[in-house]
Structures are given as structure tokens and as C-alpha cells.
Amino acid sequence: MNISKIKNFNNYFLKVILITVLLSLSLIPWIEFINSNLNELDFIFNDNLVILLSLYFLFISLVYLTLKNLTSLKAYSLIAFISISIWILFQHNFLKGSLNIFFKKIGISNDYSSEIALLAILLFFYFFFNLIKKKRIYTVFFLFFLTFNLIFSTFQFGKEFTNQKKNYNINENKVSLTNNIKRPNIYFFILDGMMPLNEFKDFYKKDLENFENFYDQKEYIYFKNTLNFYPDTQNILTSLFFLDKIFIENDNYENDNLKPKIYKKFPGLLSQKYNPLLISELNKLGYEFKWIGNSFAACSRYNYRYCLSDRKEEYIDWYLLQSFLEKTPVIQIFNKITEHKIIQKNLKINQRGNAIGKLEKFLILNQNYIETKSTFYFIHHMHPHWPYKHDEQCNYKNFPGNTNFEGYKNSYLCVIKNITNIIDIIDQIDKNAMVIFQSDHNWEMSNISEIKYGNRKQIFSLIKNNIQCKSSIPTGLNNIQITNYLINCLKNN
Numbered sequence: 236m237n238i239s240k241i242k243n244f245n246n247y248f249l250k251v252i253l254i255t256v257l258l259s260l261s262l263i264p265w266i267e268f269i270n271s272n273l274n275e276l277d278f279i280f281n282d283n284l285v286i287l288l289s290l291y292f293l294f295i296s297l298v299y300l301t302l303k304n305l306t307s308l309k310a311y312s313l314i315a316f317i318s319i320s321i322w323i324l325f326q327h328n329f330l331k332g333s334l335n336i337f338f339k340k341i342g343i344s345n346d347y348s349s350e351i352a353l354l355a356i357l358l359f360f361y362f363f364f365n366l367i368k369k370k371r372i373y374t375v376f377f378l379f380f381l382t383f384n385l386i387f388s389t390f391q392f393g394k395e396f397t398n399q400k401k402n403y404n405i406n407e408n409k410v411s412l413t414n415n416i417k418r419p420n421i422y423f424f425i426l427d428g429m430m431p432l433n434e435f436k437d438f439y440k441k442d443l444e445n446f447e448n449f450y451d452q453k454e455y456i457y458f459k460n461t462l463n464f465y466p467d468t469q470n471i472l473t474s475l476f477f478l479d480k481i482f483i484e485n486d487n488y489e490n491d492n493l494k495p496k497i498y499k500k501f502p503g504l505l506s507q508k509y510n511p512l513l514i515s516e517l518n519k520l521g522y523e524f525k526w527i528g529n530s531f532a533a534c535s536r537y538n539y540r541y542c543l544s545d546r547k548e549e550y551i552d553w554y555l556l557q558s559f560l561e562k563t564p565v566i567q568i569f570n571k572i573t574e575h576k577i578i579q580k581n582l583k584i585n586q587r588g589n590a591i592g593k594l595e596k597f598l599i600l601n602q603n604y605i606e607t608k609s610t611f612y613f614i615h616h617m618h619p620h621w622p623y624k625h626d627e628q629c630n631y632k633n634f635p636g637n638t639n640f641e642g643y644k645n646s647y648l649c650v651i652k653n654i655t656n657i658i659d660i661i662d663q664i665d666k667n668a669m670v671i672f673q674s675d676h677n678w679e680m681s682n683i684s685e686i687k688y689g690n691r692k693q694i695f696s697l698i699k700n701n702i703q704c705k706s707s708i709p710t711g712l713n714n715i716q717i718t719n720y721l722i723n724c725l726k727n728n
Contacts, residue, residue, distance in 0.1 A: 254316060302317070325351065347535075418521060421522075423673075426654075429619055460711055463713045464480050476512065502537055524541055525611070619649070
């Protein structure tokens with residue numbers, strides 16, 4: 236091997252090392268994102284993550300190659316600059332929040348904290364570039380700072396992930412359909428983050444008399460004062476499919492020392508490896524289980540045999556991507572761009588999270604299936620939960636931020652319209668069905684102490700019984716209790 240070949244090999248090896256360092260340091264925002272969502276690992280770790288990470292690394296690599304040709308910075312200095320710039324970019328929401336607090340304290344009303352924060356970030360970019368350009372010591376400092384961040388974040392993730400997996404298990408039941416009796420179809424709608432009807436009317440001073448008269452005429456009953464056991468989607472829906480509370484000491488949910496009875500939570504427990512208790516009980520009664528999910532919990536990601544549709548409608552998990560980028564100004568810029576109708580149509584923005592709309596299409600096109608199959612439909616409608624993308628008539632409109640009062644109000648009224656439409660369709664096509672509309676938890680803002688209107692565990696609950704279950708539904712049954720009521724009712728009839 237001659238000297239030139241050795242040099243070429245060394246140069247190639249050095250380039251590989253430099254790119255590896257760059258991509259590793261660029262992972263810090265992803266690891267921090269995962270650490271802040273450890274209770275929803277099934278949402279994060281899916282096949283879409285590979286796609287998003289690949290696109291992310293491709294983008295970083297293109298930025299590196301572009302700046303390498305445009306600047307005189309040495310490779311290691313350029314890596315330090317790009318890495319610290321990415322880290323700063325993900326501090327946008329922190330800067331925005333700090334500015335809001337500052338302006339509030341000095342008594343100034345400010346609607347441009349986001350823009351000021353973005354300007355500050357751009358100034359930081361300029362400042363860091365000049366520091367790195369002038370002296371090598373700053374490059375070393377930034378690389379050391381980012382490496383420490385990477386190690387610390389990775390260690391934190393590893394520790395918490397390991398703790399989650401200790402001593403948790405789930406029964407792997409394999410149950411086939413055994414009962415061919417045609418039973419009434421059951422439609423179970425989860426309306427994500429929908430506050431109780433009475434709270435909405437009080438909070439927004441909104442008259443919903445038309446809706447109340449409508450569901451009353453359709454023989455639906457609204458149940459006030461319904462409380463779920465837990466204040467979050469994952470633990471509630473896990474409990475629903477487990478037909479029981481999932482914590483050993485259930486009354487002390489906030490206790491960090493509590494261990495769930497099972498490891499695999501919703502939506503991962505619906506994967507092909509498992510057969511949760513609710514589904515196995517339904518199977519014994521001759522029911523098929525069908526699931527319409529959303530970007531957070533897409534049926535196609537976990538178990539195709541439960542899906543009403545056998546194909547993925549999107550190649551990119553937009554909800555995951557938006558959640559990741561929420562700390563940056565990218566989402567706000569994207570929202571401005573997607574206000575154009577052509578872009579909305581091509582990206583299918585209006586369809587995301589609209590599980591009720593997907594059910595409407597299925598019911599209209601598959602009446603024979605509905606009439607011949609006993610089916611439990613689980614419809615997880617992502618609204619009125621953030622992000623708020625509709626006005627009260629369900630037309631696309633951006634309402635940035637999960638604390639947007641107007642955005643939530645409009646999203647809520649859009650869901651009311653969705654409920655009205657699907658009730659009409661079910662009434663025409665499947666009149667003997669049992670129908671349940673319940674939220675998993677109250678609005679996210681119920682966590683904020685200065686807003687005194689409700690408990691995050693209080694939920695929306697609108698139910699129609701059927702002929703098969705002759706007894707009256709007890710008042711205030713939550714997601715878990717109503718599923719148990721259904722199973723017992725069907726067993727006895």
C-alpha cells in the first residue's frame with residue numbers, strides 16, 4: 236500500500252468520524268423529546284421514526300455540505316456551529332415563554348414574543364459563528380457542552396426505560412371467534428381531550444340547546460359528573476382494554492413508586508403479539524374488533540387485522556413530526572404556509588385525526604357488513620385535542636399552541652358537528668346499535684392552576700343503550716366501567 240492510498244484512507248476515515256460526530260450531536264433534540272414522552276414510547280418508537288430520522292439526518296448532512304462550500308470554517312468548527320445552532324433552535328419555546336413572563340411582569344401586552352424569540356435565535360447564530368471563527372477554544376467548549384448534554388440525556392433515557400420494563404407483563408390470550416349469534420354492533424368513540432358539556436357551556440358562555448335537543452330526540456342520554464380513574468390518554472385506554480385499573484394502588488395515582496400491573500400499554504397492547512382482555516371477551520361473544528385510530532395511535536402501525544382500511548394513508552407520521560418540532564419556530568412557519576387550500580388538499584390536512592369521518596365513509600359503503608357481522612368499533616377521534624386545525628364548521632384553520640382558548644372552542648364545536656352527523660348515519664344504517672361517546676380526559680388547560688374550572692379526570696359522556704341491554708345504564712360510568720357493563724350485559728342476554 237503506497238502513501239497516497241494511506242492518505243486517502245485516512246481522509247475517508249476522518250470524514251466518516253466527523254459525520255458520525257455531527258449526527259450524534261444532532262440527536263440531542265430527539266433524545267430530549269423521547270425523555271419528555273417516556274410514557275408514550277409506543278407512539279414514538281414505530282416504523283415512522285426511521286423515516287423521520289432518515290430525513291432529519293439527510294437535512295443535517297445537506298446543511299453541513301452546503302456550509303462547507305460557503306464558509307471557510309474547518310470541519311470540526313462547522314460541526315460545532317451546526318450542532319449548537321440546532322440545540323438553540325429547540326430553545327425557541329423556552330425563550331418565547333420567558334419573554335411572555337417578562338412582559339407580563341413589567342405590565343406590557345406583547346403579541347410578538349414568538350417573533351422576538353426567533354430574532355434572538357438568529358442573533359445567537361451570528362454570535363456563535365463569529366466566536367467559532369475567531370478562536371478554536373470556543374469550538375472545543377461547544378463540542379464539550381454538547382457531548383455532555385448527549386451523554387446525560389442518553390443516560391437519563393436508559394435509566395427510565397429500564398425502570399419501565401421491570402416486572403411488567405401482560406397475558407397473551409389467543410381467542411378465536413366462538414359465537415355466531417348476531418349481536419348489536421357497538422360503537423365506542425373516544426373524543427380526545429373533550430371537556431364535559433356543562434363545563435364548556437359555563438366556560439365559554441355558549442348555548443348548545445340545539446345539540447341537546449337533537450341527542451334527546453335520538454334517545455341519547457348525557458351523563459354529568461363522570462370521572463375517569465386517570466388524567467391521561469395512555470393509562471385510561473390501557474385500563475379500558477385491560478377491563479380494570481392498571482395500578483396496584485389506584486387511589487394514589489400521583490405516587491411515583493406505583494407500578495402498573497402490565498408493561499405494554501396502549502396502543503402497543505393492540506399489536507399482533509397480544510390479545511387484551513376486552514378483545515378476548517368480545518371474541519368469546521362472537522364480536523369482531525375494529526379500530527379507527529389517528530396519527531398518535533394509527534391502527535396500521537400496530538395491527539392490520541383490526542383496521543377498517545388495510546393501507547397506510549400517510550408515509551410520514553405528521554403528528555409525531557409536529558410534536559417533535561413544536562419547540563421550534565418551524566411549526567408556526569409551516570402553519571402559515573399551509574393556510575393555502577392547494578397545500579391543504581395535497582397534504583390531506585383536514586383528514587388527520589378525523590376518525591369519525593373515516594367511520595362515516597365506511598358505514599355508507601359497507602351496509603352488508605354492518606348487518607351481518609357483530610362488531611365492536613373503537614373510534615379514537617383526535618379532536619378537540621390540540622393541534623387545533625378547524626373552525627366550528629370544521630373548515631381548516633390554524634390555531635397555534637395548546638393553550639389557545641379560541642382554537643379549543645372551535646375544535647370542540649367542530650366535534651359537536653361530527654357527533655351530530657355520525658348519530659344521524661348510525662340511526663339510519665344501524666338503528667339497534669349501542670353507541671358511546673366519551674372523552675379520555677378533560678382539556679389540557681385543566682392542568683393549569685390559575686384556570687379554575689374543572690378536573691382533568693372529568694369527561695364528556697353521551698350514551699345510547701339498545702334493546703339487548705334492557706337495564707338502564709348506571710349514572711356516571713367512565714371508559715373502564717362502561718366496557719365492563721357492556722361485557723356483563725351481553726353475557727346475560
